[in-house]
Amino acid sequence: MTLIYIGLGGFLGAISRYLVSKYINSFLSLGNMPYGTLFVNILGAFVLSFLMSLSIYKLEFPKSFMLFFATGFIGSFTTFSTFMYETIVLSEESFTLYSLLYLSLSIILGLLFAFLGYSLGRMGS
Template sequence: MQKVLLIALAGGLGTLGRYTISGLVHRVFGAGFPAGTFMVNCLGCLLFGVAWSVIEERLSLPPDTRIIVLTGFMGAFTTFSTFIFETANLLNGGQWLYAFANCAGQLLVGMALLWLGLYAGKLL
């Protein structure tokens, strides 16, 4: 139960970080381009890489801590960083076809399902 509460707390902090950074960027750059989301996703990739490297190579923290940081905080901050990390792992493993399928699939299927959801929402 303690792990679940820590993941929820980390998730809350990630959500607040996303909201704050996205809002600041939106105020600076305006609403013409989704710069807030762009910035959060890019920053999330950097933070995910730093966190993974530090947790795995320097601190040797227990798996529960990795879950709290990467799933809790980073998952709430941006899932895009996980998507990029997993795709990079596929590329590093020489699995180019899987990496392409992951990128294309998530973008195309995600867009199709968004449109389906918008349509279904209008029918309700």
């Protein structure tokens, strides 16, 4: 059952990443920044940190839920490999400034939102 939970979550997470990225990119087309990937990775960092913190300090989630949502859904909703690839492509296409900005924003905002999610998850403990 473990693989079923992870697989179903991964299936839905990958589809959600595609749809959310496409939606975000349809609104934000300033420069060559991959805003959709930036958004899903920051959102994923927040949600996963919030969920993990909540599960440590406040609630005990069933293992099946954590496998489905944390490992499967969030694991495939966020995408480190696409982030790395897009950073390289921006750099190779002479968009070095965008490449550095994308790299910096991804790391800084990702950590900031992960910390925010973690802090909100443990509030009151």
